Amino acid sequence: MFNVKNKFLNQIIGSIFDLLPIFVVIFIFQIFVLQQPVPNLGDIVIGTFFVVLGLALFIQGLEKSLFPIGENMAYAFAKKGSVPWLLFFAFALGFGTTAAEPALIAVAKEAARIAADGGMIHHSNAAQLEYAIGLRFTVAIAVGFAILLGVLRIIRGWPLHYLIIPGYIGVVIMTFFAPAAIIGIAYDSGGVTTGTITVPLVAALGVGLASAIQGRNPLTDGFGLIAIASLTPIIFVMAYGMII
Amino acid sequence: MSSWINEFSSVFLSTIKDVTPILVVIIFFQLFIIKRQFSQLKNLIIGMVYVIIGITFFLVGLDKALFPLGRLMAEQLTSNSFINPSTDQSVSIAWQDYIWVYVFGGCIGFATTLAEPSLIAVAIKAEQISAGNIKARYLRLSVSIGVAVGIALGTYRIVSGTELYLFIITGYIIVIIQTMFAPKMIVGLAYDSGGVTTSTVTVPLVTSLGIGLATAIPGSNPLLDGFGLIAFASLFPIIAVLAYAQITEWLTRRAQLKRPEEGD
Numbered sequence: 001m002f003n004v005k006n007k008f009l010n011q012i013i014g015s016i017f018d019l020l021p022i023f024v025v026i027f028i029f030q031i032f033v034l035q036q037p038v039p040n041l042g043d044i045v046i047g048t049f050f051v052v053l054g055l056a057l058f059i060q061g062l063e064k065s066l067f068p069i070g071e072n073m074a075y076a077f078a079k080k081g082s083v084p085w086l087l088f089f090a091f092a093l094g095f096g097t098t099a100a101e102p103a104l105i106a107v108a109k110e111a112a113r114i115a116a117d118g119g120m121i122h123h124s125n126a127a128q129l130e131y132a133i134g135l136r137f138t139v140a141i142a143v144g145f146a147i148l149l150g151v152l153r154i155i156r157g158w159p160l161h162y163l164i165i166p167g168y169i170g171v172v173i174m175t176f177f178a179p180a181a182i183i184g185i186a187y188d189s190g191g192v193t194t195g196t197i198t199v200p201l202v203a204a205l206g207v208g209l210a211s212a213i214q215g216r217n218p219l220t221d222g223f224g225l226i227a228i229a230s231l232t233p234i235i236f237v238m239a240y241g242m243i244i
Numbered sequence: 245m246s247s248w249i250n251e252f253s254s255v256f257l258s259t260i261k262d263v264t265p266i267l268v269v270i271i272f273f274q275l276f277i278i279k280r281q282f283s284q285l286k287n288l289i290i291g292m293v294y295v296i297i298g299i300t301f302f303l304v305g306l307d308k309a310l311f312p313l314g315r316l317m318a319e320q321l322t323s324n325s326f327i328n329p330s331t332d333q334s335v336s337i338a339w340q341d342y343i344w345v346y347v348f349g350g351c352i353g354f355a356t357t358l359a360e361p362s363l364i365a366v367a368i369k370a371e372q373i374s375a376g377n378i379k380a381r382y383l384r385l386s387v388s389i390g391v392a393v394g395i396a397l398g399t400y401r402i403v404s405g406t407e408l409y410l411f412i413i414t415g416y417i418i419v420i421i422q423t424m425f426a427p428k429m430i431v432g433l434a435y436d437s438g439g440v441t442t443s444t445v446t447v448p449l450v451t452s453l454g455i456g457l458a459t460a461i462p463g464s465n466p467l468l469d470g471f472g473l474i475a476f477a478s479l480f481p482i483i484a485v486l487a488y489a490q491i492t493e494w495l496t497r498r499a500q501l502k503r504p505e506e507g508d
Contacts, residue, residue: 073270227432
């Protein structure tokens, strides 16, 4: 199609194609379904340029830094052979990246308001703040635990679905006992935990570990950390809702 | 112009805040536990700067260009004047009246997932380690189809008022059955793709669609019913990726059966 030698230019073109569908959808709906003009065309043009540039830069940086960091640490830990330190690292990485996640902070605040409206906690600001912080730390611990468990799985070579399917069953059972107001939030908190910087890092860590440990296959054993990290918060948040 | 600079600096700061805990954990373990210098430190730093500046540009652009319009459209599509333009407000609204909302939800879910940076990262990694057996493009396409179906169903659920857990549990059962039959190598990747679909691009647009919808529908509570769309967007990609692997395997096997002389 385009034969561009420059890698970055190539990346920019790739990013344009990645983003094209969003514009097609938005313009078609705005013009043909809602039948309204597109507002602030100038802002949209500049913003689009930013998004394309940003995505291209991110992908370049990914291959230069996040992937190598995750892989190198996996190899270093595998060579060192210290399982407890590796597990501690896994927990710290999961906990550290989640506790400060902006999407989670927003969801926790929202959840505190719902809990107050539902009469689960006191209506005061202090009570809501305490609830929101409690929720955030619950999710952070859940993600830390998930990465720890996922790394242990890679070391031991457990099949992933031995962890995921009991997890699903746990979610289903707890859904029947958890307060109704927490269920939607719990399900969503599983989705908001894994951010743009965490995902590549954790994926590289898992794949690196599975490549470094003998008898593990990077494809079957390396993936799955993110899946576990999306599941444990649901369980932990419902438990939090049942205890509070 | 100044609003762009303001936005840029505040997003830049929050990205830095986002990265800091990750860097602290990595540097601490590298220096004190692994006790080694980073190799190719210069490259890592340059790459990290790319990542931070890239995310900043990406988010500022989205915030300035796409999100306001997307939110506005979500509001307009769910508003009463669009759904029920007749002056007779006593006409009861059926779930079919929201058909454009489901279509929009599906399309926007599909399009935003294709642009989701975390998914791009996982897809690149998968293509690398599978020696090209898994194509990044097809993987992303399957995930996007999964998200599209998920959001369309999720918006329908909000309108119809069906319980969230009925859909989720059914979805889980489908995933479990598929896991038993799907090729082993895809399972981890399929499960992971559920978690990566919902981050920077998809969540804000989808959340505003859910909340707009729940606000517009009589008898539903925006705070309770607006949630849950993200759960749909994480569940259906798993089904889609497992199905992608199953279909690919089936096609290969059928092609082999058709040409038995090349079979062994």
